[in-house]
Amino acid sequence: MLTELELNNFRGFRSLKLTGLKRVNLIVGSNNSGKTSLLEALFLAANPGRINELPGLFRPYQGDAALRYYRWLLRDGASETGGNLAAQFDSRLLPLFFTRSREISLVPTALRQAEFFSNAHLYAWGTVQHVNEFNSRRAVEVTKTKVIPVSYRDSGSLISLVGKANRKQSGEETMQRLLAKVDPRIKKVRIDPGEEQEGNQIILDVGLSELIPLSQIGQGVFRLLTILAEVIGDQPELILVDEIENGLHHSAMQDVWTGLAEVAATLGVQIFATTHSHECLEAAHAAFAARSDYGLGVIQMFRTETGPQGRVLDRPLIEAALKGEIDLR
Numbered sequence: 620m621l622t623e624l625e626l627n628n629f630r631g632f633r634s635l636k637l638t639g640l641k642r643v644n645l646i647v648g649s650n651n652s653g654k655t656s657l658l659e660a661l662f663l664a665a666n667p668g669r670i671n672e673l674p675g676l677f678r679p680y681q682g683d684a685a686l687r688y689y690r691w692l693l694r695d696g697a698s699e700t701g702g703n704l705a706a707q708f709d710s711r712l713l714p715l716f717f718t719r720s721r722e723i724s725l726v727p728t729a730l731r732q733a734e735f736f737s738n739a740h741l742y743a744w745g746t747v748q749h750v751n752e753f754n755s756r757r758a759v760e761v762t763k764t765k766v767i768p769v770s771y772r773d774s775g776s777l778i779s780l781v782g783k784a785n786r787k788q789s790g791e792e793t794m795q796r797l798l799a800k801v802d803p804r805i806k807k808v809r810i811d812p813g814e815e816q817e818g819n820q821i822i823l824d825v826g827l828s829e830l831i832p833l834s835q836i837g838q839g840v841f842r843l844l845t846i847l848a849e850v851i852g853d854q855p856e857l858i859l860v861d862e863i864e865n866g867l868h869h870s871a872m873q874d875v876w877t878g879l880a881e882v883a884a885t886l887g888v889q890i891f892a893t894t895h896s897h898e899c900l901e902a903a904h905a906a907f908a909a910r911s912d913y914g915l916g917v918i919q920m921f922r923t924e925t926g927p928q929g930r931v932l933d934r935p936l937i938e939a940a941l942k943g944e945i946d947l948r
Contacts, residue, residue, distance in 0.1 A: 620889050621708055621762070621857065624664060628694040628702030629717065630656040633926045640931060641916030642883045645863075645903050646893040648920030653927030654893040657920065658859050661891055664706035665762040665857050667715055676766060677861050693717045694926075706761075713761055765855035772845050777833075778810055778819050780845070783852035785810075790851045793885070797847055800881045801874040802840055838867050839874030846879070850888060860892040864899040872902035880906050880914065891918075904937055 807824035
């Protein structure tokens with residue numbers, strides 16, 4: 620599990636250190652406070668070998684990636700000093716270095732002589748054509764990561780996800796049990812071949828005379844089923860969700876968080892999610908407060924004169940924020 624993250628000269632961050640990260644972390648803050656950049660740092664820390672996926676992962680993809688995206692990973696004005704990102708995964712410290720130099724000999728001496736440089740990943744890029752990756756033999760997936768899209772899955776891809784999850788050993792039973800934590804009526808989740816003209820459909824047993832289509836179930840169950848199918852089917856260790864409240868009515872949020880709390884505890888998944896919604900924070904707190912192990916952390920992002928900053932709030936500070944004693948936006 621990721622317990623600490625430190626950024627220096629990464630995107631807009633001059634310096635940021637987050638300690639005491641939890642099993643489930645909700646990232647809050649106003650627009651342009653660094654929430655999406657933090658998700659990018661988390662993804663890169665867990666998956667240095669997947670750096671080519673970053674453009675378009677959390678932002679609209681535009682034009683030449685080297686020109687429009689990679690050159691901005693290193694904070695503007697930091698070209699002489701370079702930048703670094705260090706993540707603590709349990710007992711493992713995993714550093715990455717960034718520079719705009721094209722040749723390894725041009726990497727700043729301070730970086731090359733750093734104590735853990737030999738165990739680090741180094742990425743260097745120019746400002747015109749392409750990304751150069753050094754130490755690629757070490758660029759492996761540190762922690763298996765899944766990025767959950769903001770938008771609803773179309774029916775075809777969701778059916779494929781549910782089918783993949785059902786093929787895992789005990790996958791179907793696990794999915795049904797976790798969904799029942801949100802809606803106790805749910806006994807079964809099936810894929811129905813349907814009529815010839817409509818094709819496959821996801822149907823659920825909620826105790827009625829026959830199984831009903833997923834479209835007839837509430838938003839919370841629909842969103843949670845999508846996440847469960849992704850998690851059980853691919854079995855990641857880390858889940859990143861941008862704007863988790865997107866497309867959800869506030870009344871469905873606590874159901875989703877109740878399910879996510881159970882997913883994290885049962886499947887050993889660590890979750891980071893961003894939100895703009897105070898109602899989403901209230902729902903997350905209510906869901907975790909009902910558990911014997913609270914397990915929720917809130918990462919508060921805010922801007923200062925030197926750029927984005929952040930801190931991790933534990934339960935007492937979260938409750939103070941909900942009472943209006945701490946301004947989160």
